[in-house]
Amino acid sequence: MTASEWRGIAQADEDEAALERIERRFTGGSGQLLRELLRPYKWAIWGLVAIVLVENAARLSIPYLVKEGIDTGIPPIRADNDLEPLFVIVGIVLLATLTQAVARNLFLVRSGKVGQDVLFEVRRRVFRHFQALSPAFHDEYTSGRVISRQTSDVDAIYEMLETGFDGLVTAALTLVGTAGLLLFLDFELGLVALACGPFLYWITNWFRKSSAKSYRVTREKVALVIVHFVESMGGIRAVQAFRREPRNQEIFDDVNDQYRSANLVAFRLVAWFMPGIRLIGNVTIAVVLVYGGYLAYHGEVTVGVLAAFLLYLRQFFEPMMEISQFYNTFQSASAALDKLAGVLREQPGVPEPDRPEALPAARGDLHFASVDFAYVDDRKVLHDLDLRVPAGQTLAVVGTTGAGKTTVAKLATRFYDPTGGRVLLDGVDLRDLSSDVLRRAVVMVTQENYLFSGTIADNIRFGRPDATMEQVEAATKALGAHDFISALPDGYETHVANQGGRLSAGQRQLVAFARAFLADPAVLILDEATSSLDVPSERLVQRALRTVLAGRTAVIIAHRLSTVEIADRVIVMEHGRIVEDGAPADLVAAGDGRFSDLHNAWLDSLA
Numbered sequence: 001m002t003a004s005e006w007r008g009i010a011q012a013d014e015d016e017a018a019l020e021r022i023e024r025r026f027t028g029g030s031g032q033l034l035r036e037l038l039r040p041y042k043w044a045i046w047g048l049v050a051i052v053l054v055e056n057a058a059r060l061s062i063p064y065l066v067k068e069g070i071d072t073g074i075p076p077i078r079a080d081n082d083l084e085p086l087f088v089i090v091g092i093v094l095l096a097t098l099t100q101a102v103a104r105n106l107f108l109v110r111s112g113k114v115g116q117d118v119l120f121e122v123r124r125r126v127f128r129h130f131q132a133l134s135p136a137f138h139d140e141y142t143s144g145r146v147i148s149r150q151t152s153d154v155d156a157i158y159e160m161l162e163t164g165f166d167g168l169v170t171a172a173l174t175l176v177g178t179a180g181l182l183l184f185l186d187f188e189l190g191l192v193a194l195a196c197g198p199f200l201y202w203i204t205n206w207f208r209k210s211s212a213k214s215y216r217v218t219r220e221k222v223a224l225v226i227v228h229f230v231e232s233m234g235g236i237r238a239v240q241a242f243r244r245e246p247r248n249q250e251i252f253d254d255v256n257d258q259y260r261s262a263n264l265v266a267f268r269l270v271a272w273f274m275p276g277i278r279l280i281g282n283v284t285i286a287v288v289l290v291y292g293g294y295l296a297y298h299g300e301v302t303v304g305v306l307a308a309f310l311l312y313l314r315q316f317f318e319p320m321m322e323i324s325q326f327y328n329t330f331q332s333a334s335a336a337l338d339k340l341a342g343v344l345r346e347q348p349g350v351p352e353p354d355r356p357e358a359l360p361a362a363r364g365d366l367h368f369a370s371v372d373f374a375y376v377d378d379r380k381v382l383h384d385l386d387l388r389v390p391a392g393q394t395l396a397v398v399g400t401t402g403a404g405k406t407t408v409a410k411l412a413t414r415f416y417d418p419t420g421g422r423v424l425l426d427g428v429d430l431r432d433l434s435s436d437v438l439r440r441a442v443v444m445v446t447q448e449n450y451l452f453s454g455t456i457a458d459n460i461r462f463g464r465p466d467a468t469m470e471q472v473e474a475a476t477k478a479l480g481a482h483d484f485i486s487a488l489p490d491g492y493e494t495h496v497a498n499q500g501g502r503l504s505a506g507q508r509q510l511v512a513f514a515r516a517f518l519a520d521p522a523v524l525i526l527d528e529a530t531s532s533l534d535v536p537s538e539r540l541v542q543r544a545l546r547t548v549l550a551g552r553t554a555v556i557i558a559h560r561l562s563t564v565e566i567a568d569r570v571i572v573m574e575h576g577r578i579v580e581d582g583a584p585a586d587l588v589a590a591g592d593g594r595f596s597d598l599h600n601a602w603l604d605s606l607a
Helices: 003-025 030-073 084-132 135-140 143-150 152-185 187-234 236-241 245-297 303-345 405-412 435-441 456-463 469-479 482-486 505-519 535-549 584-590 594-606
Strands: 366-374 380-389 394-399 420-425 442-446 523-527 553-557 569-574 577-582
Touching: 030 084, 030 152, 030 303, 084 152, 084 303, 143 303, 152 187, 152 303, 187 236, 187 245, 187 303, 236 245, 245 303, 366 405, 380 405, 380 420, 380 577, 394 405, 405 442, 405 523, 405 553, 435 442, 442 505, 456 469, 456 505, 469 482, 469 505, 469 535, 482 505, 505 535, 523 535, 569 584, 569 594, 577 584, 577 594, 584 594
Parallel strands: 394 553, 394 569, 442 523, 523 553
Antiparallel strands: 366 380, 366 420, 569 577
């Protein structure tokens, strides 16, 4: 294996460790979350408990009725050979069975509704919260983990709500009820039967502790599988272009093997626990049968009591199997709830103001007042940036990679807040504006605009869903996009492929400009909006830009100086500071500045 491959494996291990650290950060609080989710259904849950009580009372009565049927209803035992008591007892058994079936049906219907309502709320709450979290969170928390929260974790909760509650309550009632009835039927034989209690407690406690750890590891490993799969498929073009398939397969096989190993540990625990319970149960039944038979032979207990004991013991050990299944689902759901609760506790990096200020009609005056900014690694990107963009001005921001250009765009749109200073719109700090007001006033267009599944018209209406078809067409005609859209198979109703794969880069950018134009913001931020286009597409987009920017404030982050030609003003940034500021023509005419050098280099590249 080459040195680069070893470095790749080391980097993959480091990435996995980082992901695990993130998982540990976003965990905890499952109990509180579960209480919050179930609180609106308090009375419904008490109703379910009542139904379970009725169901279990009917079920527990059947062995006792069998005892009565044997001891008092069978003719050889009765001196009068009257069958009526036996028929009465059989009728009561049938009634108890019917009651149990009806109660079971009611429980399944009502618990199913409560469970689905809770899952609906979980999915709604998680989706809403993920949307509210800032891009800084999503930069750190990978898309695969987001999908894992909404899929496998929610499925784990569903499994617990579907079978866990019923299994736990039924098991508890059966264990307590059966133990009480055994002691009531015959105290001495009951003590013999319940002598298995310490063994049951030990094996159950061992399984509980072991399975808790096992299932948390399982949830972590399935998240790794989802993360790697989503990221590999999301970047499939790069994967295939760089022949990354073997290495990606190697990484996937590794995380998949970790998931398999975690599941095998969980299965081994069950493989020891369930046979162990069955062994204790069978030994107990054998002991009770021998000792109870001895007592029955000497007339100290009746045959009916012995039969009831054997039936109750079967019921006594069956819930232990259900408890094992409940522990499986509970541990899985508990780990899932921990992760969901941790994410839901995460506060947005750009919180909503407690008392938002009004901004009835934004003019577009943008001001960076002594702004400092550093990302999570505390490395400063902007240093005491003081920049004012008057309303209606088009400002171009140029500079080398890492100069802080894109950070300016992120601060202007409040994807991040400055670590020092203020960013103001029409004299109001962006932190004092509600997100609704800010998003109407400031819109960003990037070089890789995301097109969502749906039609072309739906994507253009994205920022203004109530726009009419006439308004949509007016926007595309103004930008020169109407002709190519009309030529599509279904025109404006053409469904875009995955992220707009059916359209060229230039066409996607025109759709993005039409989306921004229709939204009609006061400030438009263009972050490398033409850097990925070929020359013909760029010229097409350049013409559209003049229409989009007319009458509004614009900040253009640009590498290509062709985009700068339409700007009223240009600033050159280096290491988070402004080193030149002026009209493009004036800076070029000066002949000895950074922008002049960039301009000359650009002209040479066109020759």
